[in-house]
Amino acid sequence: MADAVVLPQVQPARPVAQFFKLIPGVLLLAAVGYAGKLLEQNVGKYAKDHHWTFPNIEYVLWAILIGLAISNTVGIPQIFRAGVATYEFWLKAGIVLLGSRFLLGDVLKLGVPSLALVLIEIAFAIAFMTLLGRVFNLKPKLTTLLAVGSAVCGVSAIIATKGAIDADDEDSSFAIAAILALGALSLFTFPLIGHALHLTDHAYGVWSGLAVDNTAEAAAAGALYSDAAGKLAVLTKTTRNALIGFVVLAYAIYWAGKGQAQAVGNKAAFLWQKFPKFVLGFLLISLLATLAIFNKEQIGALANLSRWAFLLTFAGVGLRTNFRELAKQGLRPFAVGAIGEVLIAVFTLGLVYGAQRVFHW
Amino acid sequence: MSNTKQEVVAAPKRRGLSLDGWAVLLAFALAALVRAGVFKHVPW
Numbered sequence: 001m002a003d004a005v006v007l008p009q010v011q012p013a014r015p016v017a018q019f020f021k022l023i024p025g026v027l028l029l030a031a032v033g034y035a036g037k038l039l040e041q042n043v044g045k046y047a048k049d050h051h052w053t054f055p056n057i058e059y060v061l062w063a064i065l066i067g068l069a070i071s072n073t074v075g076i077p078q079i080f081r082a083g084v085a086t087y088e089f090w091l092k093a094g095i096v097l098l099g100s101r102f103l104l105g106d107v108l109k110l111g112v113p114s115l116a117l118v119l120i121e122i123a124f125a126i127a128f129m130t131l132l133g134r135v136f137n138l139k140p141k142l143t144t145l146l147a148v149g150s151a152v153c154g155v156s157a158i159i160a161t162k163g164a165i166d167a168d169d170e171d172s173s174f175a176i177a178a179i180l181a182l183g184a185l186s187l188f189t190f191p192l193i194g195h196a197l198h199l200t201d202h203a204y205g206v207w208s209g210l211a212v213d214n215t216a217e218a219a220a221a222g223a224l225y226s227d228a229a230g231k232l233a234v235l236t237k238t239t240r241n242a243l244i245g246f247v248v249l250a251y252a253i254y255w256a257g258k259g260q261a262q263a264v265g266n267k268a269a270f271l272w273q274k275f276p277k278f279v280l281g282f283l284l285i286s287l288l289a290t291l292a293i294f295n296k297e298q299i300g301a302l303a304n305l306s307r308w309a310f311l312l313t314f315a316g317v318g319l320r321t322n323f324r325e326l327a328k329q330g331l332r333p334f335a336v337g338a339i340g341e342v343l344i345a346v347f348t349l350g351l352v353y354g355a356q357r358v359f360h361w
Numbered sequence: 362m363s364n365t366k367q368e369v370v371a372a373p374k375r376r377g378l379s380l381d382g383w384a385v386l387l388a389f390a391l392a393a394l395v396r397a398g399v400f401k402h403v404p405w
């Protein structure tokens with residue numbers, strides 16, 4: 001009989017110790033976010049009192065700028081890193097709480113046209129990024145990661161696809177760097193373009209949700225325009241996120257067919273595993289709001305809790321963006337990502353203009 | 362030392378809630394506290 005050797009597993013840190021490790025970074029997120037809020041309130045007032053001409057800068061942008069300044073000058077000390085990485089957790093909690101501001105009927109009314117636009121966007125983005133990857137002679141799996149990242153939902157989609165198609169760590173780092181760098185640029189360019197084109201809050205929100213890849217950046221790009229645009233950007237982006245499983249499954253089957261990835265066994269289990277559960281949380285809170293489980297004051301309180309969660313997220317977007325680290329990843333994937341993103345942004349803008357006429361946004 | 366063939370058996374993985382799961386749980390816990398009147402007003 002064979003001897004069984006039980007491999008020692010790395011003992012995970014105790015949950016309590018892990019929790020305490022997060023506290024410094026979460027406090028940093030809160031401090032940066034709150035500083036952004038204070039600057040929004042006071043800088044404009046100070047400029048007005050002194051008769052200066054100064055643009056009204058929203059807390060979202062202040063929080064991101066402070067985060068970027070810290071990350072790209074003194075850097076993030078080790079003690080804060082685990083907590084800063086929780087910004088995606090706050091984003092997802094914020095999205096679920098935001099569900100209370102949508103009645104289920106509104107979700108369907110807004111979500112169905114968004115779903116149609118999202119399906120067109122995904123098909124275009126995958127086709128175009130695949131073509132660009134071939135033209136620039138990128139490795140096929142890197143091209144797949146860039147296509148999924150730009151078509152569906154940025155970093156989460158790249159990580160989910162990496163596991164499903166057995167892609168290299170290096171390829172996923174390239175793809176993530178390109179998507180993050182372009183996401184950071186979109187924070188500054190999208191609101192400017194939106195204002196220059198006089199887009200309505202509705203049209204701009206849908207455009208941000210369709211064209212900005214990472215969910216945190218899509219929420220921030222929307223909120224930088226207006227509160228209403230932020231809500232619609234999150235709803236559209238959440239619709240995109242909900243389709244992640246189908247896109248990853250299609251690529252997993254494609255690469256398994258080529259013998260370069262493991263075959264997918266139970267497809268329904270695969271879809272459920274990749275499905276972002278916070279989308280269900282968002283719909284469930286929306287259902288509770290529709291059933292009048294919360295009164296008006298309670299919905300106001302939930303909306304404000306959602307804003308606080310997003311505030312931590314926006315601080316995290318700035319704090320985790322280090323331009324030097326992104327530049328180290330090389331130019332070619334970035335060039336493919338940049339060309340692709342610009343064309344996807346132009347294409348989705350055209351889609352939104354068309355939808356605006358059809359749905360009278 | 363035994364000459365028998367050795368078989369590698371990994372210890373069972375711990376199953377836990379995903380990041381999404383924890384985020385949903387926190388959001389619902391907060392919603393329940395608001396509904397129960399523990400948080401009557403959340404300033405912004």
